Amino acid sequence: MDNVKRGKTSMYQVTYDYLTANREKMDSMPNFPVYYDELGVDISKLLGFAAVETTNLTGISNRKNELKMVVAQNAYDLSTRIFAYAEQSNLVELQKDSYYPESVLKYGTDAFVRDNSRKLYNLAQANLENLAAFGVTAETQATFLANIDQFEKAIPLKRDSVSERVKRNKAYDAVMVQTDAVLKKIDSLAVTLRLSDPDFYAGYKSSRKIIDTGTASLSVKGQVVEVGSLVPVPDAFVELMPLPLNGDTPLKKKTADKGGFRIKSMTPGNYQVKVSKYGYTEQVLDVAVNSGETTKLTITLAKN
Structure with a gap:
């Protein structure tokens, strides 16, 4: 949810709270009880969308990044062991293929970390017998492969979640259009109290101001x-x-x-x-x- 949506949603809540505290001022007006109830329902929907977006996407992203860090660390550790074997054995091509700076694996894109981790896994498999002296075994390879597989599965999960967020944003926009329409009708009723109850009307107008939640720090x-x-x-x-x-x-x-x-x-x-x-x-x-x-x-x- 961007700052514009966040600001408008906050305004909706402030207006609803103001109307709740002053219901006796407008309850007898035509259709006001219906508009009031619709406003409450719409606000509940908007807050629900916001809560799901924050919780789901953050949780999935955090899990994916945790898996990525594990795989990147595994890959770098394996890279150093293969490189050590290649250097000791004067295998120049294997040195080139197995060398990775830690930062490249740690901060690479999801696809880069996934693909190059599999490359290192395959290099180790092809030299597994010779790498035993350097701490690379069938067991360490099995653990590494399992971690790669988990990370690979988490990548489309994040992508699917982003797609769901797009759908949610469209639904959010639709509810905001409805909410604005309801408030426009309430505005037309509230303005009739401008002269007879100026204090109430001034408070209502103040509640309808959009709250700027963005910062320019x-x-x-x-x-x-x-x-x-x-x-x-x-x-x-x-x-x-x-x-x-x-x-x-x-x-x-x-x-x-x-x-x-x-x-x-x-x-x-x-x-x-x-x-x-x-x-x-x-x-x-x-x-x-x-x-x-x-x-x-x-x-x-x-x-x-």
């Missing part, structure tokens, strides 16, 4: 400078990706004349920051963004 404030000279680097590209990396669309910024950039209203969490500009070596680092705080960065780029 500054999350990240950074500057990109050259190594050594600390000369600002303008027009550098800055990308922030939430960790673990799952193929999400990055937040993109371009540095200003003095090398600065700002990003507002980010979701708290860990992010990978990638800074690049033609003629400079790309810089990659991890940062934490905390709620209510501004993360300040000074990133240095070295000329090629």
Whole structure:
């Protein structure tokens, strides 16, 4: 649920509570009891949609990420053992095929981690007898394969859940249209009390204001400078990706004349920051963004 929907739903609740506290003012008006009941039903539906979305998608995503971290750790451990065997045996091609930096497996996309974990599993199977001295056995392989299978099953589950969220959002939108229509009818009744009961009407109008739940707080404030000279680097590209990396669309910024950039209203969490500009070596680092705080960065780029 985005901030617009969250704000409108909060407004619906405030208006409903205000009408509940002042029912005697409007209960005798034509059709008001019907509109009041419809408003209550619609709000219950909207809150139900929001609760399901938050609980289900977060739980599934967390489970998938837990499995991914287990598989990535297994894969990196196996990679080091195969590489050690290949290096000791002067098997150059096997060295190339089995070498993976830990960060690549830890922060790779779901598909990358899945596919390359299976690749490492197959490499180990092909050299299982020779790898026994390096701690790779049929038992460790069976455990690794079971973990890969669990992770692979969790990936489409997350995708299916996202599809369900799309359907839920459409249903949410439809109920909001109904709710707005009901409130429009209540508005037409409430305005008749504008002169005879100005205090009530002023309170009603106030309750109908949409609550802005979005924040414009500054999350990240950074500057990109050259190594050594600390000369600002303008027009550098800055990308922030939430960790673990799952193929999400990055937040993109371009540095200003003095090398600065700002990003507002980010979701708290860990992010990978990638800074690049033609003629400079790309810089990659991890940062934490905390709620209510501004993360300040000074990133240095070295000329090629």
